[in-house]
Amino acid sequence: MKTPRISLFIIAHNEESKIAKCILSAKGLVHEVVVVNGQSKDKTADICRELGAQVFDRPFDGFTNQKNFALSKVTSPWALNLDADETLSPELKEEIARVLQNTSCDGFEIPFCNYFLGKKMRFSGLNKETHLRLVRTQNAKYTGGLVHEGLNVRGQIGRLKHPINHFSYDTIETYFRKFNKYTSLAAAQLYANGRRFSLLFVLVTIPFEFVKRYLLKLGILDGLRGLLWASFSAFYVYVKYAKLWQLQEQNEK
Numbered sequence: 001m002k003t004p005r006i007s008l009f010i011i012a013h014n015e016e017s018k019i020a021k022c023i024l025s026a027k028g029l030v031h032e033v034v035v036v037n038g039q040s041k042d043k044t045a046d047i048c049r050e051l052g053a054q055v056f057d058r059p060f061d062g063f064t065n066q067k068n069f070a071l072s073k074v075t076s077p078w079a080l081n082l083d084a085d086e087t088l089s090p091e092l093k094e095e096i097a098r099v100l101q102n103t104s105c106d107g108f109e110i111p112f113c114n115y116f117l118g119k120k121m122r123f124s125g126l127n128k129e130t131h132l133r134l135v136r137t138q139n140a141k142y143t144g145g146l147v148h149e150g151l152n153v154r155g156q157i158g159r160l161k162h163p164i165n166h167f168s169y170d171t172i173e174t175y176f177r178k179f180n181k182y183t184s185l186a187a188a189q190l191y192a193n194g195r196r197f198s199l200l201f202v203l204v205t206i207p208f209e210f211v212k213r214y215l216l217k218l219g220i221l222d223g224l225r226g227l228l229w230a231s232f233s234a235f236y237v238y239v240k241y242a243k244l245w246q247l248q249e250q251n252e253k
Contacts, residue, residue, distance in 0.1 A: 001101040005031045005076035007137070011066045013038035015084035016047055018167070023051045025087035029097060030080060036070040044084075062146040062185070071140060079137040081151070085167050089113070092162035096134065099160065106155025107135040113163040116225050118170060124219035124229045125212070132157065133164065145192060147185040175232065183236060187243035197245040202238065210234040 008030040012019055023033055033053035037045045038060035045055050058069055071079060078100060082088070088096075092110070099108070110133045114126040121127065132151045139154040169175040210230050213219045219226030 003097045003100050004078055006078040006080055006096070006100070007032040007034060007074040007076035008080050008082060009034040009036075009067075009070040009074055010053075010082055010084055011036045011038065011063070011070055012040065012044050012048075012084045013060060014040045014042045014044060016040075016042040016044050019044055019084040020047050020051060022082055022084050022087055023048065023053060026080070026082070026093070029088070029093045030076075032074070032076055034070055034073045036066055036073075038066065062149075064142045064144045064146070064149040067142045067149060067151075071137065071142065074137050077137055079135055079140065081133045082164065083166075087165045087167070089162050089165055092160065092164065095160055095162050099158075103158065104156060105158035106139045107132050107151075107153035107157045109157060109159040110134060111160070111163045113165050115165065115167045116169055116229055117172070119225060121222055121225065121229070123217060123221045124214075124226050125217035126229075130159070131164075134160070145189040147182060147189055172228075179232075179236065179239070183239045183243055186240045187247060190240070190244050191247045191251075195244065197241060197248055202241045205241075206234050206238050209237050 006029060008023070008026045010019070010022065010033070012035055026033070033048070033051070035045075035048045035053045035055045037048070037055050037057050039057065045057070048055050054073065056069070056073060058066065060066055067081070080096075109130045112129040112131065114121045114129060116126075132153065135151065135153050136155070141152055142149045143152050144150050169178075210233070213230035213233050214226060219230045222229070
């Protein structure tokens with residue numbers, strides 16, 4: 001039985017160092033590549049076009065809107081979403097091609113293999129991560145706000161066995177370049193949802209986030225990377241709520 005057509009869709013911003021690897025990892029599986037370029041200032045768009053992708057330039061106005069726009073440009077019955085710093089493992093490509101030949105499912109959760117500072121993270125809360133990334137195009141829609149978008153699918157959800165490789169942060173500098181954007185979006189979403197700053201909540205949440213990542217989720221077994229991940233995760237919470245406080249100060253005087 002023949003594998004149905006699959007489209008890969010990606011949203012990207014200044015990802016010239018990674019996006020070629022992402023697109024090429026899906027070669028031979030997907031029939032179409034759709035890239036929504038959030039006004040990159042590097043060669044992201046040029047690289048994508050050279051690799052045969054359809055590129056749509058669109059100002060970034062939140063992950064939910066950006067991904068729904070990308071999904072609307074997909075022409076295949078199945079849609080596969082990757083971020084620019086993710087790749088398909090060869091085993092996953094074979095599994096997708098085989099499973100889609102005969103399935104009653106309308107979407108598939110896919111496990112993740114996460115890398116941090118060049119090394120696979122075996123614990124730290126990153127080892128059991130799965131995401132809904134492969135869906136029947138017509139049955140899928142993103143919901144949510146500026147950040148933490150969710151992919152909703154009408155129908156049955158299955159789960160694949162082989163992973164997407166996620167090369168999240170190659171350097172600490174890369175982490176903190178994205179950190180500022182994500183904490184600002186997260187704070188804006190909290191404020192829009194009616195959440196307000198609570199000093200007591202922050203004082204409790206910050207140490208708990210560290211303990212959860214480093215001890216409860218065994219980040220200690222990931223060595224120095226586990227310590228850094230737990231520390232950065234706790235700091236993320238701190239900065240996110242500090243920015244929420246700042247929004248309150250600016251908007252509610």
